[in-house]
Amino acid sequence: MSEKFAGADAGLSTEPKLEYTATGSVQTWPPVRRGFLVVLGLAVAAVNGALLASAVLTLSLKSAAIGGDADATTVLSIVxxxxxxxxxxxxxxxxRLSDRTLGRFGxxxxxxxxxxALIAVGALLQxxxxxxxVLIGSYVVLTLGAVCGLVAAGALVPDQIAPERRGTPSAIIGLGAPLGAVLGLFLAQLVQPNIVAMIALPAGVAVVxxxxxxxxxxxxxxxxHLRPEFQFREFLGTFWVSPAKHPSFAWAWASRLMIFFGVAAVNAYQAFYLIMVQHQDPATVGTAIFVATLILTGVSIVFAPLFGKISDKVxxxxxxVIxxxxxxxxxxxxxxxADSYPMFLLAIAVMGLGQGVYFAVDFALITEVLPDPENPAKDLGIMNLASSLPSSLVPAIAPALLAIGASATSPVNFTALFVAGALAAVLGALFILPIRGVR
Structure with missing residues (x-):
């Protein structure tokens, strides 16, 4: 026997009702509304853009205005x-809150x-x-706004799309961060040096x-009656998925952590590398980074949708992913x-190819190993830790790697850092092999 629930949508959709069994397991997925993937992609890119434009550019400008040249980096680090x-x-x-939310709005x-709302308030506070x-408060509010948007957008994929059709949506979710970086920085630079407009424009686009x-x-x-049961012990489990009970999820988490370690190794030290090794002018290094970001993102955009469709087809x-x-x-x-800037850009293009293929299928694979597919947002939130933790781990580990073989003529060993990132990516590939239940 099956039990059907109306799926009321406040008059916003004419899609067929979802059908659930008595235990709540999904039997069928309704047809996706025309244009859903476009609107989803724009939202994910815009929300990432507002957050990254702040983190990469406008927070630095506000930190300098508040702390002066001497303390700007300290202020930025704290924030x-x-x-x-x-x-x-x-x-x-x-x-977890999203998975438990009741009400006619879904x-x-x-x-x-x-x-x-939070992104708008965070921008105004900044x-x-x-x-x-106040600057700390503004970034916390903006960050929580971005988290709300990205958690909800990511959960829509397993909510509404069958597993065999998640390749393209996976690419869209995965490309949200690099596309968002390009979009947010582009919008902010359009109105520079007006700091108010530089903060407001990317945030406004994200709000809309x-x-x-x-x-x-x-x-x-x-x-x-399908709402996940809440107990304090269960709440503590918000931050934990047992590797013994869900080994495939654990392997996927570890794989993503290793891949994003490699991403963070380049992102965090790219400016210093270009200045110290490639001898870029500090005054124009921002342009060099922007060009590299465009190449990385451009190659990813070309290959991610292509391989997403191929993955679905086969x-x-x-x-x-491997x-x-x-x-x-x-x-x-x-x-x-790389011994020159053009060689560096070529290397970035190769990274973009790998990133494009990875983003095309990684998220789709993850949605197929979720411990609780009917309540995916909490577990997707845990998976997001694997992509955000390296941004904190790499700066802690990097000084030791950069000091390997350092000398007076070569005080910083960027080769060791990037090789460590490459080895981490290889481990990320190997960690995919033990995953079960996904071909």
Whole structure:
């Protein structure tokens, strides 16, 4: 016997009702609304863009205005570290809350609207910030807004799309960060040096895109008797998935951690590398980084949708993720060997190929090893820790790697750092092999 729930959507959709068994397991997925992937992609890119434009550019400008040249880096480190801590906590907590949310607006839509509100407030606070405490508050609010939006958007994929059709949506979710970086920085640079407009424009686009996705989606309300049971012990489990009970999820988490270690190795030290090794002018190094980001993102955009469709067609995920990790590792190795800026850009293009293939199928693979597929947001939040933790781990480990073989003529060993990143990516490929239940 099956029990059907209306799936009321506040008049926003005419999609067929989802059908659930008595235990709540999904029997069928309804047709996806035309244009859903476009609106989803715009929202994910815009939300990432608002966060990354702040983290990469406008926070630095505000930190310099507040702390002066001498203390600007200290102010920035404090602000971003506290923001990162809230992100680490926020992803699984907001994911669990989303999975448990009742009401006629559905489980995901309220968090898209919350994202819009928090991003708007965070931007206004950042504009008004005249001291460190307000600046910290602004970035925390902006970060939590971005977490709300990205958690909700990511959960929509397993909510609404069958496993065999998740290749392209996976590419869209995965490309959100690099596309967002390009979009956010482009919008901010359009209106420089007006710091108010540089903060407001990317945030405004994110607000509009989040609201648009919230209004567009068909978000089935959660029946009260299907609401995940809440106990304090279960709440503590928000930050934990047992590797013994769910080994495939654990291997996927470890694989993503290793891949993003390699990503963070380049992202965190790219400016110093270009200045100290490639002898870029510090005054124009931002342009050099922007060109590299465009190449990385451009190559990813070309190959991610292509390989996402191929993965869906052949019904396989693991070979694509493994190949992507190896290509990415090769790109990092080329970065370590690059003896000129054009060679560096070539290495970045190879990394972009690996990143494109990886983003095409990684998220799709993850959705197929979730411990609780009917309540995916919490576990996707835990998976997001694997991509955000390396941003904190790499700066802690990097000084030891950079000091290997250091001398007066060569005080910093970037080769050791990038080789370590490449080895981490190879481990990421190997960690895919033990995953079961996914081809």
């Amino acid at each position: 971003t570290s506290i923001g990162a801590l809230f992100a680490l906590i926020g992803y699984p907590v907001i994911g 489980r995901r839509r309220p968090y898209l609207f919350a994202a819009a 504009i008004a910030a005249a001291d460190v405490f 895109a989040s609201v648009a996705l919230g209004l567009f989606i068909a978000d089935k309300p959660l029946a009260r 019904g396989r995920r693991k070979p694509f 190949t992507a990790a190896i290509i990415f590792a090769a790109g990092l190795g080329l970065v370590a060997l």
